[in-house]
Amino acid sequence: MEIKVLGPGCTKCKTTFKAIEKVIKKNNLDVKLTKVEDIMEIMKYNIMATPAVVVDEEIKIKGKVPNENEIKNLLGL
């Protein structure tokens, strides 16, 4: 599984990244988590609001910081 957090580096994007990272570590999951800050790269996903979370190249969340339950759903927990 591969997860990308899209966002040009604002607070909300960092919060999102950290929240997902925490759940992954806590559950010892084998997930590749990356942060995408380059705007050209972000715009390839055709989103209009950041932060966005992409799971295996599919946009799952956009424009908000997900809560723990939503993150667990994303990770299939």
Add this chain to the structure above:
Amino acid sequence: MIQSFADYVVYNLFGLDESSRFGVALNFFLYDSIKIILLLFFISLVMGIINAYFPIEKLRNYLSSHKLYGLDYFLAALFGGITPFCSCSSVPLFIGFVRGGIPLGVTLTFLIASPLVSEIAVAMFLGTFGLKVTLIYIISGTLLSMIGGFILGKMRLEKYLSNWVKEAQIQSNLQSEEWKAEKTPFLKRLPTIARESWGIVKGVLIYIVIGIGIGATMHGYVPENFFERFLSAENWWGVPLAVLLAVPMYANAAGIVPIVEVFVAKGIPLGTAIAFMMSIIGLSIPEATMLKKVMTWRLIGIFFGVVSLLIILSGYLFNFFFTS
């Protein structure tokens, strides 16, 4: 109700004297903070609910598929105000609009309105200046965004966009994705919306408290009519000077409004103060650097120039109406 709570805490719980300067200032501080926090939460909640039903993608698709003869400027300004703004979202929004084939002028209207008329600005104005000034601010902010976008749209500035944005513009309309309505019932979505509203409040809480704190202190120590000498309505250069000072400044709307309220109470004309706040809230250096990714410096300069001029004009207009 809030007042009696503030009275109780300051005079009974802390046991401060009702006539002491510190007691009064603390009471004012507590009362204003609670009032503004409640207002901000409530306004964010309302905007959050509207947003949940009319997300920005829906507006984009609507604007790009309908011919609206000018109404599109109004819609862009309106939604610019409702959409929660974060300066880092401005670039994706901008590209999203351009890709949807929406005219540059309408896109810029959205970009002007988004920080200018935000839930934070509205709550702070309502809490410190009252309903009348808030309405003036919202209406003039909306009009200003529409006129600004319209003028900029007429200037044919597309050639000053960054190259890769121009390419995106050519490929526009190709990927007008379908907007999927969320099927979750309202009551189930409400907690999420409320949580996000609280997130907005939490994010600016510290600025609100600091701003009101400085305001409350200044109220007691700055002499009456202190500023009138420098920036009275008769001085024609008062408004442009206020705008010039404010554009490079980057203060949170939450922090600056209570401080400017003191300036007004101590003799600065309201129009000058509104122009000052509009420039602080609406235009900033961090925003310019974000926009650099999609625009050339030249376009950013024209954009800031036109908006500043319009803010100066509205400052004069307010001063004229409120002093005569």
